[in-house]
Amino acid sequence: MxxxxxxxxxxxxxxxxxxxxxxxxxxxxxxxxxxxxxxxxxxxxxxxxxxxxxxxxxxxxxxxxxxxxxxxxxxxxxxxxxxxxxxxxxxxxxxxxxxxxxxxxxxxxxxxxxxxxxxxxxxxxxxxxxxxxxxxxxxxxxxWNNRPPLSKEEAYLLDEKYSGESSESKIKKIREEMSKEGADYHVITSLDDIAWILNIRGNDVLCNPVVLSYLVISMDKIFFFANKEALLKVKPDNVEIRDYEDVYSFVKNLDKNSKILLDKDTVNYAIYKNIPQDALIINKVNPSTYLKAVKNPIEVKNMKEAHIKDGVAVTKLMHYIKINAGITEMSELSLVDVLESYRKEQKNYLGPSFEPIVSWGDHGAIVHYSPDEKSNATLTTGSFLLADTGGQYLEGTTDITRTIAVGSVSKKMKRDFTLVLCGNLELAAAKFKYGCVGANLDYLARGPLWEYGMDYNHGTGHGVGYLLNVHEGPNSFRWKVTKDTKHCVFEEGMITSDEPGLYITGEYGIRCENLMVCKTTGENEYGKFMEFETLTMVPFDLDAVDTAYMTDRQVALLNDYHKKVYENISPYLNEEEKDWLKEATRPIEK
Amino acid sequence: MxxxxxxxxxxxxxxxxxxxxxxxxxxxxxxxxxxxxxxxxxxxxxxxxxxxxxxxxxxxxxxxxxxxxxxxxxxxxxxxxxxxxxxxxxxxxxxxxxxxxxxxxxxxxxxxxxxxxxxxxxxxxxxxxxxxxxxxxxxxxxxWNNRPPLSKEEAYLLDEKYSGESSESKIKKIREEMSKEGADYHVITSLDDIAWILNIRGNDVLCNPVVLSYLVISMDKIFFFANKEALLKVKPDNVEIRDYEDVYSFVKNLDKNSKILLDKDTVNYAIYKNIPQDALIINKVNPSTYLKAVKNPIEVKNMKEAHIKDGVAVTKLMHYIKINAGITEMSELSLVDVLESYRKEQKNYLGPSFEPIVSWGDHGAIVHYSPDEKSNATLTTGSFLLADTGGQYLEGTTDITRTIAVGSVSKKMKRDFTLVLCGNLELAAAKFKYGCVGANLDYLARGPLWEYGMDYNHGTGHGVGYLLNVHEGPNSFRWKVTKDTKHCVFEEGMITSDEPGLYITGEYGIRCENLMVCKTTGENEYGKFMEFETLTMVPFDLDAVDTAYMTDRQVALLNDYHKKVYENISPYLNEEEKDWLKEATRPIEK
Structure with missing residues (x-):
């Protein structure tokens, strides 16, 4: 074949x-x-x-x-x-x-x-x-006979009560950046940028609510290249709509003396080569990439709401696993379904933000594992269930990992879980001066593991979109620095994941992931100071904690977090779940 | 005039x-x-x-x-x-x-x-x-009538029992680097590089034991341009000695097809312009800059010895200040003299490694203050004496800062001192993966201050030479990252200072500085792991510590350090000093 x-x-x-x-x-x-x-x-x-x-x-x-x-x-x-x-x-x-x-x-x-x-x-x-x-x-x-057609799912406009800013206002800011660069046109092909700019959402890529399209912005016009079938119910204001494929001929016909702002890392080669050879290309990251990474106050408020809804769903899943362990048969896929049903109970839930990673035991050590019918494992006891999942809500995008002890786990497993958890808590508690980049703070998450000669082979955190892609730059936590590293200063409003982990091949995987929003705490003669506020509201499994591996400070950080989780989540639980959460978020002592 | x-x-x-x-x-x-x-x-x-x-x-x-x-x-x-x-x-x-x-x-x-x-x-x-x-x-x-003459102080060779490596071996390594770059000649004008390469030391720059000279290395010859008067007793092996000024005509006469390795950041413009225009310039940091930053095992062993001698001198100074406070008149300059006399008691002491910074009270807040006859302050009580000093020994170079409470100091002063001390302790305790650069670790030193919205406006640490310049790259601790930042990975054998501080203008200054050597602790499936070993052996003033601002871990780190200080320094003290040190290094509790 x-x-x-x-x-x-x-x-x-x-x-x-x-x-x-x-x-x-x-x-x-x-x-x-x-x-x-x-x-x-x-x-x-x-x-x-x-x-x-x-x-x-x-x-x-x-x-x-x-x-x-x-x-x-x-x-x-x-x-x-x-x-x-x-x-x-x-x-x-x-x-x-x-x-x-x-x-x-x-x-x-x-x-x-x-x-x-x-x-x-x-x-x-x-x-x-x-x-x-x-x-x-x-x-x-x-x-390719019977090639699947290009997706043309129906698009919709995102109300300003969710986006927090009109498309006009966003385009004004982009034109200011174009003006600084002296650009006549800005060619944008990255789907998350386009969706953010136009306050439009769709369903053309699995889990990513984007619309297959291209966008060209001039100083007085906006050309939106998309499938007309997708836009039956949607017409963004002040936008000229063209056919999806027409972008190629459109750029071919641009004035040959144009100055064109585009990002060569995302714009495809065919578009680039269609642009008249004499045009001046200004190769820069799309201004919208930075603009959309900094969530506005309405987006932040909504994101908090989305995280409480999502927290209710994931807390219910933890409760479900804990009460059914050893009693009811559970498999990776059955738990995916259970969690999805809990999320669907939440208002304005639109679907998963990425393919759920729900992995039992040794599957947890396979970092990008997702269960399917063939791999699906049935839970026994004495190991970890790792659940890295997320949801799309009108109020934003979530991404959370919890590692749950099913049955009793060994002393070594508790040590490993506790070290990963401490990394998560330390990074979340960072207080830092404005100007810090991911490479300055990543140590906080890895330190507890490095102290024991262990590590995880992935970044500590990534930016997250607003009802958009679960992975969006430019903010991130990474420790390795090369001369090509593009550093991003943390700005107030940026949302980043905090997800240290540990993977013991053939045995188990551990990851503790919360999303955090960056905030300014104040400014004085020493400079401007920042911190993170944790958005995710779900307990960390105390059954897997060994306080022998925690400092007093880390114990206090965990207790503080659990107090907030209980306050935020308990109002949405039934009595049984509430009792369970009370116990699951109890203050612990060293 | x-x-x-x-x-x-x-x-x-x-x-x-x-x-x-x-x-x-x-x-x-x-x-x-x-x-x-x-x-x-x-x-x-x-x-x-x-x-x-x-x-x-x-x-x-x-x-x-x-x-x-x-x-x-x-x-x-x-x-x-x-x-x-x-x-x-x-x-x-x-x-x-x-x-x-x-x-x-x-x-x-x-x-x-x-x-x-x-x-x-x-x-x-x-x-x-x-x-x-x-x-x-x-x-x-x-x-300029009566211009002071160029310094022509007598140079000396550093025995291999101090340098740990022959000049021949060093030049072989440099030629390997030249060979990789395809260079015919390597022009070196930085005095610390030349002194290190030739195992030669001199006295032409205050506190820096270097020899005014230039060096040109070809694949089979070494040309050393220096004042003959300085070399009366010294003739490095296999080296052609030329007059100091002759380097200009020498490079002018290089073959015009030569490939010449040099560092444009250090080679002066006149030399550069004298090189034939057709020569190919390979602009790179001198290979010796990296090579000399990585101290060999003999240098590390010697450096430990130098730091015990220096530790004895500075510990005696602390004891002197503590027992004389309020009793004997002390001034900044008198303490400079006292310390110098203690250092002179140590074998192989050659002189200060930089102009001593001994500052009382508000002078401590002036980061680069050095006392002179005009500024010299007399100590009273109720403030800090900040002493940032260092010595040159045949066994290496030291650089230490201690902040000493004279009389009783306020609660706020103790808080500030304790936060700075905690930063010093946390950075010294870092366990990290090979590949880390200063920007990854600097947070450890600043974190305790940043938590309280305070900071210091200088780097956290610099590399230190071996019986050479007290400031030598490329290793350092700095948090600010720009696209031009030259990052240096910490290698086993690199020696770096750890010196957070805090400066309250008009009131007082605090700095806690130790030197640390980087070591490999082991390698496993997660990678190679590193840590620092503290070289400096002098107590931190417990009279200025408030444990309310320390975590359990920080208290334990301080006690561990003080135990080592007592073990290493007490054998060289008289009974009274020894009793004092016992008390000054007592374990404290939170």
Missing amino acids: VKEKLNKLRIMMLENGIDIYYIPTDDFHASEYVGEYFKSRQFISGFTGSAGKVLVTADEAFLWTDGRYFLQAEKELRDSSIQLMKMGEKGVPTIEEFLEKRLKSGGCLGFDGRVVATSFIENLLKNLKDVDIKYDRDFIDDI | VKEKLNKLRIMMLENGIDIYYIPTDDFHASEYVGEYFKSRQFISGFTGSAGKVLVTADEAFLWTDGRYFLQAEKELRDSSIQLMKMGEKGVPTIEEFLEKRLKSGGCLGFDGRVVATSFIENLLKNLKDVDIKYDRDFIDDI
């Missing part, structure tokens, strides 16, 4: 003088998650993992994927003739290195220019001398 | 077609401290502060200096006709901005090319279009 598809592709490559064809896992918008229409790499290779890139040559084919997917890829690529390139393993070249070696002078690389970022191709071409590229045709489309 | 000198300078400027003449406070080597010969700025302006730059135009003159010196400069510049430019104050242009505005197209800037770094001039010229420069003559020399 795969071999047949590869053969069809190779015939076209031959006809078009292409030596190597490149098929990534991206849509036209550099989205983190992509719709069914865009799963070309899965179509051509049979590999269903969320990350992977394929290169096809005249007689070979290769799939690059990362450690999460090595086993799955080996299985799914069997009999495909595609060779697995294990990213990060010794001796395995990167795609760039591979192309440098394989593409001889005069060779030709083919790809669909709409599914690759401009900066990726530009960097690639820097090291490929005298190599030709063909980027203006999607060869996969020619061989 | 100043006016007369300015007039003489202006006549020469006129004769030579120079519109503005620039006089900084630097030697030919971008040293932090300079010898008497190099104090041209002081000569021309009368301003004696350690930092300042002068620009002279046809009818005006300006001195730029920083906040430390505003009062002093105002006084010293009176009647000089020189205008004070208060750096950092609103509306005050930087020198660069000033020159951009004043130097019209076709104008000419003059300066002695030997006293300015190449990168400074290159950056300046980027923004000065069509401006001419004259850099090949020191006009100050023409008008």
Whole structure:
């Protein structure tokens, strides 16, 4: 099956003088998650993992994927003739290195220019001398029968009581930035930016309430390129609506002396190449990326509300697990359903903000695990259930991880849980001067684990959108600093996750995740001071805590947090749940 | 007097077609401290502060200096006709901005090319279009009668039992780096690098045991440009000795196709311009800067010894102050003498490693204060004595600050002292993964102060040389991150100061400073882990501690440290001092 598809592709490559064809896992918008229409790499290779890139040559084919997917890829690529390139393993070249070696002078690389970022191709071409590229045709489309259509889900406008700011006001700010840069046009292709700017939401990417579209802003006009079927009930004010595909001809016809602000890391290569060659490109992060990261007071107020609703649902799940452990059969998937039903009880709940990670025991150590019918595990006792889930509400987006002891857990497991928890509490309690970036504060979350010679192999925190993508920059917590690191100063209103973890392969995984909003606490002769306020309101499982690994201060921080959880969540629980929460949030002593 | 000198300078400027003449406070080597010969700025302006730059135009003159010196400069510049430019104050242009505005197209800037770094001039010229420069003559020399001669103090070789590595071995490593960069020559002008490479020490800069010299390394030769009088008793092996000034003609005669490794931040502009234009310049930090920052095991062992000797001296000073407070008259300068006498009792003590900062009461709030006959304050009681001093020993360089309560101090003073102390203890106790840089760890030192909305306006720590400069990069603790920040990963063997502080203008200053060496603690599946070992061995003043502001952990850290201080220092004290130290290092409880 795969071999047949590869053969069809190779015939076209031959006809078009292409030596190597490149098929990534991206849509036209550099989205983190992509719709069914865009799963070309899965179509051509049979590999269903969320990350992977394929290169096809005249007689070979290769799939690059990362450690999460090595086993799955080996299985799914069997009999495909595609060779697995294990990213990060010794001796395995990167795609760039591979192309440098394989593409001889005069060779030709083919790809669909709409599914690759401009900066990726530009960097690639820097090291490929005298190599030709063909980027203006999607060869996969020619061989993909019954390709799922492009999503055209109905879009809706987000009321200002939720967004807190009109689209006009947002565009005014963007035009101010354009003006500073001397830009005549601003081309935006990232779907979260467009949704935020227009106060529009949709359903074209799983869990991400965005609308497949492009946006071009000039100093006096706004051009919105989207599928008309999606906009039947919606017409953003003062916006000229064009067909989704028309953006390519539109940019081709821009005045050749234009100055165009765009972000080469997100704008696809086909759009970029369609822009007249003489136009001046101002390559910068979209102003809206910074603007939307700083939540306005109404968004913050709403987010707090969303987190109480979400907290009620997740607290109910904890209660459900605790009272049913050892009595009622529970599986990863059944708990996904239970949690979803609790969230659905909440007003203005729209759906999950990402695919739920509910993992029992050793599944918890697989950081990106999501249960499916095949992997679904039944809970026994004596281990951790790790639940990393989130919801989309009209009042905002949530993302929470709780690690729950089912039955009694070992002393070592309690130690590990407690160290992770202490990291979460320490970071949440940071008081810092304005100007701090993630690299200044990340130590707080890792310190307790580092003290014991342990660590987790992921960032400590990411920015979160407002009823938008659960992963949004530019704010984050990361400790590693390189000369290319883009540092983001924490501003009042930024919302960031705080999620240290620990993963013991084959045994269990632990992660404690809350969302926090950054606030200014005051200004004096020493400068402006900031802190975080925790939004997430769900107890941490005291059954897994060993105070021997906590300082007095950490015990006090946990008790303070639990007091707030009880105050905020208990009014929405029945008597039984309320009693349970009282006990689950009791003050502890060292 | 100043006016007369300015007039003489202006006549020469006129004769030579120079519109503005620039006089900084630097030697030919971008040293932090300079010898008497190099104090041209002081000569021309009368301003004696350690930092300042002068620009002279046809009818005006300006001195730029920083906040430390505003009062002093105002006084010293009176009647000089020189205008004070208060750096950092609103509306005050930087020198660069000033020159951009004043130097019209076709104008000419003059300066002695030997006293300015190449990168400074290159950056300046980027923004000065069509401006001419004259850099090949020191006009100050023409008008400076009785100029102090260049220092030619006798140099000596540092035995390998102190340096821990032969010069041959060091040069081999440098040639390996040259080879990686494809360099034929490496031009080195920074005096600490040269002293380290050749295992040579001297006395040409106050407190810095360096030799005025230049070094050029090729793949098979070493050219050492120094004053022959300084080298009467010393001849480094395999080194061709040339006259100090000959470096300029030497680089002029390098093959024009040479590839030359040099650091534009330290190599002066005159040298740089003498290099044939076609030569390829590889602009990088000197390899020796990294190599010497990583102390070898013998250096570390020696440094520990130096710190015990120095600890004995400073502990004796603390004891002296405590028993004499209110009884014997003590002044800042008398205490400088007392401490120096204690240090001189130690074997292999060579002198101070920097000008002692011994400041009583409100003087402590002036961060760069050093007492002189005029400012010398007599101690009373009820305030802090801040003593930031250091020594040069054959076994290494020390740098220590202790803040000592004289008489009883207020509750607020104790709180402030305790918060600073806690920052010192927390940073010293960091356990971290290999890869961490200063920006990852600085929070530990500031956190306790930031929690109370306070801060100090200087870095938390700097690298320290081995019987060399007390300030040496590249390792440091700094929290502010910009895109230009050069981050340095902590390597085993790097020695860094840990010195948080707090300064209450008009009242008192607090600083707690120890030196620490970085060590690897182990490696496992999570990575390589590191920690610091404190070298400095002197008690922190318990009379100024209020445990209400400490966590249990911080109390334990202080007690652990004090236990080590007693163990290491008490064997070298008399019975009275020993009894005192026992009490001064007693375990405390919260």
